[in-house]
Amino acid sequence: MKNKIRVLRAERRWSQADLAERVGVSRNSINSIENGHFDPSLTLAFAIADVFESKIEDIFEREPLKRES
Secondary structure, eight states, X not given: OEEOHXXXXXXXXXXXXXXXXXXXXXXXXXXXXXXXXXXXXXXXXXXXXXHTTSOHHHHEEOOOOXXXX
């Protein structure tokens, strides 16, 4: 899932560790989410949106579903 976390963090001059502490996960989790290796749970996505005072859909971009024919 594409996201704007890296940009939002940079605007606030937060490290991955800063964001991780604010939402209660490890720095490695934030790194994995930023790089698209891990999709956050809905609870974590809301927590991330809350710390950035944004809506989930303003941070995360859903990729279209691949439909089989």
